[in-house]
Amino acid sequence: MARSAVSLTLVGVTAVLGLLLIGPLAAVIWRADQGLTALDIEAVRFTLWQAALSASLSVALAVPLARALYRRRFYGRGAIISLLGAPFLLPAIVAVLALLSVFGRVGLLAQGAAMLGLTLPSIYGAMGVILAHVFLNMPFAVRLLLLGWQSIPSERFRLAQSLGFGPPALFLHIELPMLRLVAPGAVMAIFMICLSSFAVALTLGGGPRATTVELSIYQALRFDFNLGAAAALGLLQSTLCLAALGLAALLPMQHGFGIGLDRALALGPPKGWRAYADFAGIFCATVFLLLPLGVLFYTGLSGIGSLPWVIWPAAARSVGVALCAAFLACFAALILAKASLRYGRFYEGVAMLPLATSSLVLGTGLFLIIHPFFSPARAALSVTILTNGFLSLPFAFRILLPDLRRLYADYGHQMTLYDLGPWAAFRFVIWPRMRPAIGFALGVTAAISMGDLGVITLFANADGTTLPMMIARLLGAYKMQEAASAALLLVLLSFGLFWLFDSREGKDA
């Protein structure tokens, strides 16, 4: 009985995920009855250009930083590496506000330049979009490359030392082969993130020279209410996402450095100007990441108590949406991870389906489906929960799968032998043993959902907004102080939710 319920749930989850991908896409294809304009072509060009440049710059800057962090040991190194993980959970709208507080028209740099009688170029437009993407993704690239450096067996470095390699030869024969394998994957991953990054384009982009395809979809739906144009653009965006996904699949996934014996690195890091360059790089990157956030924190803190009252219901809605989306994503991820262990990789593919679409494409398709029947604004929160849960599913799945695989390798036979049903298996084995991983997955997905500014922009009216959307509105109205305070509230809530799940579930495990 219980087992057939689990099988039904699996079929249900797979069907819902399939429908969520195919339904909106079919609606988009069905309504895409307009040709592309010159502006649309320009949006495609800009989308690809900014994504390629953002990804290349992020990785290019990350290479020396990751190497410096790998080979230097100093007080605070661990804290900096942890800090590099934070932007992944930082809502994009907050990153934009933080950058504006330093690089904006009335930001810290502009004020300093004004005192010297200089005028800085505007952050709005292509430069701002790329700056924000580098700010959000360079730390991610550093973490990926740092893993690459750590995967080089220390025996290789010992061999290099015994052969008398200097830093150039070391780079050429040991580090460059690793980078050739790791860097293209990092560039591709960031390219895909930037391809569908909407919040940055919405707040810093715009105009004919800095409009992405996703921003064009938003403008076609919200400003022109041109469903045909929105659908055509949605189809275009889907094609771009699928092409990028196909390209990513061709890249090597495995490192080919062999297995080392995990001996400590005996080779001392190079001294002289290289040491200065390493520490200068680490210092600049830390300032680049911390200064905008510090200024935002300082600006926002004073106004957090006097935020307009409409902020608080929006914050409550955001928390509610984040919690529901996180539970949905983790539930589906756990069901699919178990199915992939039992039935093979088909279900891994199912869990990765959301990567083939984007928030705005999904939103456009659902808008087209819902619109003939009732006002999309009425479904704003439910659709946001569903899409946020759907889009964060791959993250939850990737977090849970390795732990579930280990658990079944250790205890799978016992669970079968004792005939534990699904509920007993979850209650007595899966939950107690996987609490840290489930907590982490819930924390990550809740934080991602909390900061999402995507599909809600297409559906919500003035009454049903979430906190990120409220911040975007304040930003649009140039209410910078209120926007900074609301952004600080969003950061506190996002990281608070993450901490709540991650630390609570980590206990006793």
Added chain:
Amino acid sequence: MLKVENLRLEQSDFSLDATFSANAGERLAILGPSGAGKSSLLAALGGFLAPTSGRILWEGQDLTNLPPAKRPISFLFQDQNLFAHLSVEDNLWLALSAGKGRKTPEQQEKILAALEPMGLSAYGARRPGSLSGGQAARAALAMVLLRARPILLLDEPFSALGPGLKQEMLTLVQEVAAQTQALVLLVTHQPQDAIDFATLTLFLDQGHASCPQETGAFFAEPSAILKSYLGK
């Protein structure tokens, strides 16, 4: 009686054919070099590995297509016989109840009765991590006692213990088997284990299971293959 009829196991890198029988109350050692398929044979008997062909019968009942939990079998694996996050008593309760309902006074009584002969009455509330290797092995054996199935499969469960402790555990298994009249199948690659423990010995080599022989005779008149295995 356990009857294994023309059982064939095929995996990507090896195949195994086995035909043999053994009666309740006997202790059968399955001996052979690494990679011969000893654990695979046991996994097939336990229901964790589907045979390509052949049948497994117990007292005339065909077990071949039954799931592991429905077979009249207890199984001790090489490791992870106890859930590390549960107390010894909770481990035993899970083996007894499949996690259904709450622990009843009758179940608690049975659990204590299984722990007592293992000398673990005072250790029920402990987690496996806080037990010594010998105590953990005895706790796992208490689960076997509690489940009271007529066939016990042992896949080198005591290989991590020292020689003295291992001998003690094998003696304990003998006592449990004698008490319950269970048929015990022990996988080992140590000839001395077979000599000390088993009434019958079956040798696996190059994808073929020999007919079980009385252990004394098996080692007194070793075949050419066994001589080669023993390095004689």
